[in-house]
Every structure is written in structure tokens, then in C-alpha cells.
Amino acid sequence: MRIKDQDVATGLLFALLGIGALYIGWDYPMGSPQRPGTGVLPAILSWALVGVGGLLIIKSMFSQGEQITGWRWRPILAVTAGTVAFGAFIDDLG
DSSP: OOOOHHHHHHHHHHHHHHHHHHHHTTTSOOBOSSSBOTTHHHHHHHHHHHHHHHHHHHHHHTSOOOOOOOOOHHHHHHHHHHHHHHHHHHHHHO
8 A cells, every 4th residue: 555645744734734823822812602712713723724634644544646756846935935025025015
């Protein structure tokens, strides 16, 4: 059986991002069921990300696929540069 490596890598990325978001938002106020605080939505989204990552990892165990052969750096750098540029210019350019 060959594990689909791309799904494992994606699942790990999702799970790690979700765990990181849970760690960052650990101190956010949760509030009560009648009056939810600002930490409820980030916690729900973080747990959903961890769950989707886990499901992808489990799915990859039961599907066959190719190994990851290499990285394509141009799209990775373009998305990263676009995100950094957006963050840098959002206050100035609105």
C-alpha cells in the first residue's frame, strides 16, 4: 500500500495551523452560551481545521497515490509575497 503523501502533508499542515491557532487564542474570553465572547469563533474554526487535517490524514491511509516529487517554489513565493504585501499596505492604502 502506498500512502498518498500529498494528502498527509496537507493534513499535517491543517492540523498544525489549527493547533497553533488554538494556542494563540487560548486566553481569549469564551463568555457564556447566552452571550458568547470573542474567543468562540476562533476556537470553533481552529477545532474544525484540526478535524479536517485529521480526516485528510486518515483518508490518505486508505487511498493510493504518488509520492511528492518536489516543491514548486514560484507559487509558494507568490502567495507569501502577496500576503506580506497585503499586511504591510492595508493600513496605508486601506
